[in-house]
Amino acid sequence: MAGHSKWANIKHKKAIVDAKRGKVFTKMSKLITIAVKESNGDVNSAKVQAAVDLAKKANVPKDNIERAIKKASDKDAATLEEVVYEGYGPGGVGLMIVALTDNRNRTGQEVKHAFSKSGFALGAQGSVSWGFSRNEEMEFVPNAGTEISISDEDAEKLGTLVDAFNELDDVSDVYVNVQ
Secondary structure (H helix, E strand, O other), X not given: OOOOOHHHXXXXXXXXXXXXXXHHHHHHHHHHHHHHHHOOOOOOOHHHHHXXXXXXXXXXXXXXXXXXXXXXXXXXXXXXXXXXXXXXXHHHOEEEEEEEEOOHHHHHHXXXXXXXXXXXXXXXXXXXXXXXXXXXXXXXXXXXXXXXOOOHHHHHHHHHHHHHHXXXXXXXXXXXXXX
């Protein structure tokens, strides 16, 4: 019977796990590249060290980390930049989407498409950011009093929307103000 061998099952599970790990490795490499470029090639800066530590926590191989640092030090490499998109999701939930990209237009259209596909809209700059602040790890956290609670149905829709953003290659993090 086709498809019932143990090896086939292992192969399919391994492919799924490898794809997820590959996405994480790509995002961590972009994060390291941005940090090195922002520190003008100083690999001993605090931002670079924080990015490398984050990559190590995500089990990124040492070769990948070194390759990302070398790539960022190359003057001819494409310039990656951090772009933050804002929007409202189900139940009025504020979303902050952080992307690392070499092409703002492409990434902007991908994020806009993910919002519209789910029935929501990309917000203007500043429409959601007032309800968030950055902590020491440079992550967005909701300000006091801006967290909201949503129904189970809206939570399901929000999960689907966040998954859609996480599927995009350039998106590195998605932050919401849900309790």
